Amino acid sequence: MPTSHDLKGLMKFLARDEWRECFKEVFEDHFGPALDAGDMEFEDVAEILGDDWAMTLWGCAFEDFLTQDFEVQGGNIVDEYLKRRGWKETAQAKAYIKALRTSIMSLYEVSEVIPGTSLMARDLIRGGEPIAVSEGTATKTLKQWDRIAARIVPLGGKNVFAGGLLPFTLQAADALFDGLRLLFGKKNAKKLPAIKDEDLQAAASMFTLSWLSDTFERTMGMPSVQNADGDDLVFHDVRFPLAAGVAQKDIALQVNAIPGMSQENGKFWNWLEEKPMGKGGHGGTLSLDTTMDNGSRVLGNVEMKGRFLHLATNSAERAEKGAALIRQALGDLVRTPLTEIRTVKQMMADPPARIQAGAPSDIPPEVAEQVVHQFLDRQYRETLDQPVGMLGNKTPRQAAKSAAGRQEVAEWLKYLENQSSRQPDRANPMATYSFEWMWHELGVFDLRQ
Structure with missing residues (x-):
């Protein structure tokens, strides 16, 4: 017996010539521009993103x-x-199919997630x-303030998600909003206009295209990232062991005698550029570097840690x-140094202020959590007065x-909370930190919804 979410009968009905041709038009709206831009077929999507995502997108x-x-x-x-095959469906299945008939794709912000049970969804468009x-299912992976494109339909006195659910990054959401403003707003409008349900329903392909564009960009490679000298950004930690008796x-x-070394305290130096060395960034790359308050570019840092002298640089x-x-x-x-190298992707994959997994420690977890939370308190309090x-x-x-x-501040705070909640270990001090x-x-607590 089919369940309420079983659409196999409808999918078989799609094999009829008239409906197959109609579906081709919709399919082209959803995938044509993205596939043409990448010179791909839809089968390539499964190769790049996996079968599960390909099926979700088709859905x-x-x-x-x-x-x-x-x-x-x-x-x-x-x-x-x-009309022709409804007698084969259960009452609940027919109710679900009818709900899909009038459903509308929109972008929602998730909150109050109860894994395996429910969540609250705020419509960011309407x-x-x-x-x-x-x-x-989705509540087992969704986090506070995640953004998702989905259809919410009533079924049996409750609201449920339809099958096509896409998680949106901030970048994908911005691209979607830009497209909606261009389509429905006034020229050069900065705010999202009021959009009628029937208009939003007709713009469903924009959600798929925005998600695909963002996902392809992230999946098929990051842009090259360089420092201001034009060197590829690869983080180096060079550790010089001190010789015996030193x-x-x-x-x-x-x-202190090394040219360009500026001492911050008894154990820390900024290695500053003496004169411009830069080759500069190149087209299609991101250029990242750090400067002092007086504009001097920081080439690296040198720090004494126990019996080691550390040199940290980004190339x-x-x-x-x-x-x-x-x-x-x-x-x-000093003796022969040891070097640890980490790429940008590896740095991004590591949680900030990480605690080394499996590292021996005599610090009780509750004490470690308190220390990390106190550090974050200081860090974020300073951030309140920084651009x-x-x-x-x-x-x-x-x-x-x-x-x-105030609205922008609320979005920023939600972003911080969302990134913090995405720690793999829910007991990690980063994950348990409260931004309240x-x-x-x-003064924006009233916007925390």
């Missing part, structure tokens, strides 16, 4: 197809199918209060040059003074 197009009317006999496949959705004070004297070229300067200045005071890119380079306190800025005080501090 998004199929559910959109179920809502549309065509100039063929019957007009709509759901109406025609229920507005309104968050609604409760009964969901078993004291830290002996090392400090020699490091192989700088690591080689810095290591040569240290060997020249310190000579026999933030997501806030137009305003400080959070400055942005919170206007109505538009920041909402109150900035």
